[in-house]
Amino acid sequence: MENWFARYGLTILATFIICGWIFVWFMHLLALFHGKRSLHKKVDHDSLKESPLPGVSIIKPLVGIDQNLFSNMESFFLLNYPKFEVLFCVQDEKDAAIIYVNRLLEKYPKVDARLFIGGIKVGVNPKINNMQPAYVGSKYELVLISDAGIKMEEDTLLDMVHSMKDDVALVHQMPFVCDRKGFPAVLEKVYFGTAHARIYLSADFLRINCPTGMSALMRKKLLDDVGGIAAFGQYLAEDFFFARSFTDRGWKLRISSQPAWQNSYTADIETFQNRITRWAKLRIAMIPHMILLEPLSECFVLGAMASWAISYLSQIDPFAVYLFHILLWFLLDYTLLLIIQKSNLPFSKIDFVIAWLLRELFALVLFARALWEPDIHWRAGTYKLKWGGIAEEVKSKL
Incomplete structure (x- = not known):
């Protein structure tokens, strides 16, 4: 057995690594193709408005303020769509966001907008609890859940509704960020x-x-059929389970041609890294095999393994392979960013190089932190995740 492994084991391992390496390059190309094909498509919005359009209830959960919040919320009052309502949700009656909401209600009295304060506790997810009164009070057949940090273009809602075909239950926007x-x-x-x-993008293409x-724009009736958003209050990653609920019943998901323009004020790098770490914790709990796959698919780790595998099978210089791997990965990432931005980048190429290197170098560190500290600190609570994504709140000790 030992002789067999010495003779064939490393060859099989090297072959397996190269297959995984090729698959990751396939994902790179798939993302470029799908991004070019799906994002920033030209849609004749005037012709869309000639046919009857469904009403949309926009639910905006708010907590706290930042310097961009007012303009983000105001963009929803300026939507070019014939029938919609904006439902703001605030958990705490002392939240400063209430002042901004009231200013907008006074500034745009003709827009159908309301404020819900207090929430209803239906589970451990504070976002679901905050949105529950607005969801119950919503009156249209389509529901758009939109975070406080999202800024909309005038035609974004038209674009999303256009993607809501008869066999589609959820239309989502790919997360991106405004120029800041x-x-x-x-x-x-x-x-x-x-x-x-x-x-x-590659996951969306592969369904x-x-x-x-x-x-995310969703059909309210399909949510009501399973108990409304309250039925998902036991999860922190409610978006994942919304989508799974639809696909399990045979409905399709579609991506909007416009990305989600995140416009929250980011004061420091640590705040951003904490957010990425929290998402990693959710992925680990919901999809346990990501514990192995995610770190092995990172640029520097995968490049090192592929360099060894290729040199073992072909005697090619591993250092040359590693440099080629990093350079090609870098160029494909830069190309993808240009496709999504679809305009001049608001920073220099040097800034991109530094930011790209930091992202790649810290990826494993943040993933290790997610494994080492599995509890999630989100908003005012601390939560423990069980396998499958079910969450329970951790009570603080007095």
């Missing part, structure tokens, strides 16, 4: 335009459950 100043904003744009976009809940 400061290096933390550069790092966010590079992350969402490269590593995150590659997985998101794998990938929607995020920051901007």
Whole structure:
């Protein structure tokens, strides 16, 4: 047995690594193709408005304020859509966001908008609890859940409804970010335009459950059939389970041609890294095999393994392979970012190089932190995740 492994084991391992390496390059190309094909499509919105359009209830959960919140919320009052309502949700009656909401209600009295304060506890998920009164009070057949940090273009809602075909239950927007100043904003744009976009776009093309809940348009009746959003209050990653509920019943998911323009103020890199770590914890709990697959698919780790495997089978210089791997990965990421941005980048190529290197170098560190500290600190609570994504709140000790 030992002789067999010495003779064939490493060859099989090297072959397996190269197959995985090729598959990751396939994902790169798939993301480029799907991004070019699906994003920023030209749609004749005037012709869309000539036919009857369904009403949309927009639910906006709010907590706290930042310097971009007012303009983000105001963009929903300026939507070019014939029939919609905006339902703001605030858990705490002392939340400063209430002042902004009231200003907008006074500024745009003709827009159908309401404020719900207090929430209803239906589970451990604070976002679901906050949105529950607005969901119960919503009156239209389509529901758009949109996070506080999202800024909309005038035609975004038309674009999303256009994608809601008869066999589609959920239309989601690929997360991206607005142009903002400061290096933390550069790092966010590079992350969402490269590593995150590659997985998101390729998964969407392969019809794998990938929607995020920051901007998702859904059929309310299909949610009501399973108990409304309250039925998902036991999960922190409610967006994943919304989508799975639809696909399990044979419905389809579609991506909007416009990305979700995140426009929250990012004060520092640590805040951004904490957010990425929290998402990693959710993925680990919901999809346990990601514990192995995710770190092995990172650029530097995969490149090192592929360099060894190729040199073992072909005697090619592993250092040359490694340099080729990193350079090609870098160029494909930059190309993907340009496709998603569809305009000049608001930072220099040097800024991109630095942000890209930081993202790749810290990826394993953040993933290790997610494994080492599995509890999730989100909003005002701390939560423990069980396998399958079910969450329970951790009570603080007095």
